[in-house]
Structure formats: C-alpha cells, structure tokens
Amino acid sequence: MNALLSISLALNLLAQQPDSVDMADQLRADGKIWVVVLVIAVVFAGIVAYLIRLDRQLSKVEKEVNSKLVDKKTLNPAAGAAGR
C-alpha cells in the first residue's frame, strides 16, 4: 500500500506540467520583478560605495605613514633603518 502511494506520488511529480508549478509569473509579467532587482542593486551599490570609501581612506593613511617613514630615514639614517 505504501509502495503504491510512493510510486503514484513520484509519477505525479514527474508528470507535472511546468505550468502547474507556482512561480512568480505574474510578477514578471507586470514587470515588478525589476523593482526587486533595483532594490537589491541599490543596497549592493551602497555597500560598494562604502568599500570604496574605506579603500581611499586607507590609501591616504598609507601615504602619510610612508612619507613619515621616509622623513625619518632621511633625517636620521642610522635610526631610520631600525624604524625607531
């Protein structure tokens, strides 16, 4: 009895026409799917903007630190080599 039920369920699933599976077809037909895309894209764009800002801030500090290191080395060659 169980075997019969399992087989009929499997056959039913295999035999399902694509139209009978619920998908968001209406959302696509309305074009509203693009609203979803836009929202997610905007969120991601915000995160990327933040990353770029961080990247630039780091570059600035790196330049400062490097120029300070160079100054130390030119003013005091002996100490500069040890980084003190």
Place this chain on the structure above:
Amino acid sequence: MKNWWKALSVLIIFFVIVAGLVGPTPRLPILNESIRNVYFHVPLWFSMIILLLTSAIYSGKYLRSGNPDHDRIAVEFTNTALVFGLMGCLTGSVWANFTWGEPWPNDPKLNSVAVGMLLYFAYSILRGSFDDEQRRARISAVYNIFAFAVFVPLIFIVPRLTDSLHPGNGGNPAFGQYNMSNQMRPIFYSGVIGFTLLGVWITELRIRMRRIQAVLED
C-alpha cells in the same frame, strides 16, 4: 589599473543580481522561485572555502618564513571567511525555513558545518589568548592548517556518508536536475568568482589596516 579585479567583482555581482532574479530557471515543486538562492547562498560557501584555503597556505608560508606579514594575511582571510560562513548559515537557514519546514533541521551537513565554523571561531579565541606575537603567530598557524584539514572532510565527506536533506549529500545529487540547469550555470559560476573577489577585497582592506597599525606601533 591595479584594482581591476575589485571593479570586476562589483560588475559580476551586479550581473548576478540582475540575471539571477530575471533569468529563466527550472520550474520545480517545493523550491519554486527560491531556487534562485543558489546564486547567492552557494557562492558564499564556495568563496569561504577558497578564502580558508588561501589562509591555510599563508599559515604554511609563515611557518617557513617567520614573516609576520604572512601571519597577518592568514588571519584576515580567516576573518573574512568566517563572515561569509555566517552569511551562508543565515541565508541557508532562511531558505530551509520555507523549503524544509524549519530553519535548522537536525541534519548532518548543517551540524557538520556548525562544528566547522566553531573550529574557526576557536582559532580567533586561540589567537586572543597569546601576548607574545611570535608564539601567537606560530601556534595559530599550526592550528589553522589542522583546522582546514579537518574542515574539508567534515563538510564534504561526512554528510555524504549519512542521510542528509542538503543537495549533494545523503543520496541527493548536487548540481543535478533538481537544483541546477545549464541556464543557471553561467550565472552561478560567475557568482562564485564575484563573491570570492569581493572577499579578497575586504580581506585586503583589513590587511592594509593591520600593516599600518604595525608600523604605528613601532
């Protein structure tokens, strides 16, 4: 332009967002539209593993060279990987809630993944317990390599030996007709590359910050 790969990661992910939501997918019962999560949930995990592998390699490099920069790189790759793993767990949990009926069913793959994540959290705690930089770097480098060596079989092999709901394990073929199609593959693999590059960018920022801190501390 030396940051071309950062721009590439952003472009790829934008592409995945658009194509992932608008592109055609198989029409399957139970999954319905949530099959599109394959484009976001799975790449997070693939990225995590690539980041962890990179971290383990740099741990190995550190043990050979003693160069503190290698240790720095190893840690930050692990940190980013943990964030991605956490996101992977959260996104998987949301998905599971609607397709498996609960956010965390008692499933071998999920439990193995949780154990694996704990292994790496323990790595962070291990590092925090040392004051001496060299000892910290050396011991955590050894731990990192062992952790990766355990992590891979734990999440790939163990779940396949037992019953699991998760695709790719317990008799459910992965990337078969039930969760992937030829229409989906280009978007999916692009997603893996995009998210991995994003992970590398985030890691690079953290490494640069640590390098500056190290110089300022001298």
